[in-house]
Each structure stands twice: as structure tokens, then as C-alpha cells.
Amino acid sequence: MATTPTREVARRVFAGEFNDATYTFKESDDERAPVYLLLPTGERANRVFLVGTLMETEDVGDDSEYWQGQVIDPNGDRYYMYAGQYQPDAASMLRELEPPAYISVVGKPRTYETDDGEVNVSIRPESITEVDAATRDRWVVETAERTLDRIARYKDETGEDGDAAVDEYVAMAAEEYDLPIEDYRRQVVEALESLEDEKAVAAEPDA
């Protein structure tokens, strides 16, 4: 039996951290080896899963359709995604959905360098589905948990005085990025607080 390559886990990451991730790498010289995006909290991501509010869709293609979708997370940060003829299902979802809508997206991170040398990160969706608010809330809590786990590990590994980390990806993140990890903890807190606020609003009679 041919061995099937292990399927890549879909990482959970808020847009604020995702958009800060600009460094990509491969782990072998094989042309078909997976490309990983290095998250600032010290984890590799070849796939992401996100649930948020689709805010805008636009066909930005020249000759053929090339759909851009913008999805906002609870902190107001946006994910950008692009789907063209090679992602027909995702492209047709972006064509047909009326923003605003809650959607879930499974996709691959992609980076591209702009003319002025800045690296932008986006998502090439594998699938897009319309979902309900409960699914979105569940994703927010889950993403908060996963992010906290990464932050805790990052802090453990690097220590107060910035000792060399043992974990490969934490070490890589410490090396490649100069970003305050504290920002991502704050994003987690804000995202969770927004859920509490929503609940409070929903509970108030005729607010």
C-alpha cells in the first residue's frame, strides 16, 4: 500500500497574528514539499481554519474571474482570501454570498511580496461554507485556546531573559520576527470579551 502523506492540521489563528506572519519555509528540497507559514507565536501552518464575518466580496480578476473575500474576526482584523478558476467551489461561494454573512473557511496560507517590498499574507480557500453564529462563537473560543497554548509554550521556551528556545518553531519565530507576543495575548482577551459583551447585550431586555 502506498503511504499517504499525513494531512496537515488546520491551525486556528486570529487575523491579527495571521497577518503578522510573513515568513514561509519548506522542510525538504522536494519540489512538492509543503510550504509552511511561520506563526509569530512559534508554530508552522500549512492550513488554517477560520470562522468569521464575510464583509466584502469583489471580482478583482482581469481576464477570468478572481474573487477576493474579506473576513473580519472579533477584533476587527481582516483575513484576505482569493479564489479563481482553480478553486471553483470557493470562487462560486464568494460570487454568490451576500455580505455580511458568517462563513467558515478551510484554506492554505499564501504570501506575496508587493512592489515596495512588503510581504502580504492571504488565504487560498479549499472550501467556504455559510455557518451560524454559534459555530462562529465556538471557533472564537477554540482559536483563543489554541493561541493561548502557543503563547504559553513560547513564553516557556524563551524564558524571561530570551534564552535560546528548544522548540524548533519557537526558536525560528524568535529568530525571524521581532514582534511583541503580548499583542497576541491581548487579542485573545479582546476576542473573548467581545463574546461576553454580545451575551450581555442579548440578555438585556429592550436595551
Add this chain to the structure above:
Amino acid sequence: MTDLRTQATEIHEQFEDQLEISVDDVEERLDTLVNEYRVPLSEARRSVTNTYLDEAGMERDELGGGGSGNERVQVADVDAPEEWVDIKGEVTELWEANSDAVAQVGLFGDETGTIKFTKWSKSDLPELEEGTVYDLRNVVTDEYEGRFSVKLNRTTVIEELDEEIEVGDDDVSVEGALVDIQSGSGLIKRCPEEDCTRVLQNGRCNEHGEVEGEFDLRIKGVLDDGEEVHEILFNQEATEDLTGITLEEAQEMAMDALDTSVVADEMRADLLGKYYRVTGPTFRRYVLVDEVERLSEPTDAEAVLIKARSI
């Protein structure tokens, strides 16, 4: 008596009516295999038994029960079809037989889990009762879609035991977002050849070539919790449960669209990107879904918030 001697005696008993052999002959053969050629005892016994079967011109199922030469197994050990085994356990469930050929069908369980059993009408065996523990000798294992079962036959010896068994649970439960419904899901066709059931590719079976397939429903999915991925397999019943689309309705959908892929497309649109918890036994890298629950409530945000504030 040594182990070899015991085994040799048992084998000898099975053949003493047919063959002119002594216990010493049998032991010598076993001894050669085990001590000279380092063959595991159970394999050696199988091999020696087969040799005598050949010599006597007998079929394996002509061997009586008792020291049947079979491996004594537990439910969780059953991992290949067409093996003759002895197994002890409790009849935990009796199901309605959906064919006259089947006398009784249900679940049989021991400490390691449960397995389906089938008793054929033509085997003419005594009735099994739910909640009773039996020792079943000379049953044959079978596999369908990755699920194993045991089949009783006319040579099976059923011994009722006056004991109790704590029937174990071999199920696993996994949860996460359904991030993929893979190809080969939805409305599929299977090869109708007996014991084949391979999924057809463009109307062709890998083994039997072009055949008139039989429709079936299934979902090959991937659950992902952000740390691990689990491949999960829904059979027809579980698929109908989850999607609310019956096999009949799926066939109608495919007929209307002149395309079977509309069924999987609809399932993808309906199910992907949502959270589920599934429970069932594992087979190779799959969890075979017996139960599925949609997770629509968010988890405890407050506990996570407290943690977030503290680090």
C-alpha cells in the same frame, strides 16, 4: 506436561480416528518448528494441523470442536477475515434478522469490546440468549467495510458458561471541525460480486471490471481540532442520520441532475466547516462513525478568558 506435549496431545486427539500417528510424532513435528525454526507455537500448531488435514484428506471445518487447533482470541484481536477462532463472551444484543438465511444476529462482547455475530439457519445450532455468556469454538471471522464480525457455522461448538463478563467499550470519541469531505463520498456504487463491495471507479471494479454497481451512501470526512486530524467514515446509516438524505432521495437527486456528484456537493455545502463529535470503533486510520453529534454550543469562554488574563 510441557506446552508442546499438551498441544501435541490435542492435535493427536483430532486425528487419531483418521491417521496412524502417535502423540510423539506430533510433538516431534511441533518441536522441529518451534525449537529449530523458531516458529511461534500457535503458527506451528496451525501448520502441523494443516499437514495432517492434507494427509487425512479432510477440510478444516470437519475438525470437531474442543481442542480445535484454533487460536483463542478476544474481540479486539479480530483483525482479519476468514480466520477460524475460539472466542468467549456475552451476547449483548440480539437484532432482528432481515433474511431467512440468518437464524440469529447481534452483538457479542468481552472485556475488549463488541463484535457482530451471525448464526445461519442452515447451521442448525441452539438458540443464543441475550445476557448469557458463551464459549464459541470454531467460528469464522469476516469483514465488511472495515468492520469485523464472527460467523457461527455447523461445526461451531456453543458452550453456555455460568459466569459474568464486564463487556468493554472499544469506541473512541473525537471532535473538531469537519474540514474536508473527500472524494468517494456521497452517492457511490459498489461492486455487486459476492464479498467484493469495492467502490466502483467510472463503473469499473478494480477486481471484477465493468459491473452493474449497487448504490450506497457514505462520507469520508476529516475532523480537525487545530491540533490533530482524524479521518472519519460514515456508512449509509450514519450518513442518512447526519444529512437527512436517504439513499432513495440521493438517487432521485442524482437522477434529476444526471450526475451523482450533486449528492456529495450538497453534503459539503451543508456540513463543512461545522463542529461535530463522533463516536465509534477505529479501523486502520479511520473512526467508523456510530454516533454523531453536532456541536452548536460554544465552549466555556469564561474559563479561557481567566487563563488569558493570567499568563
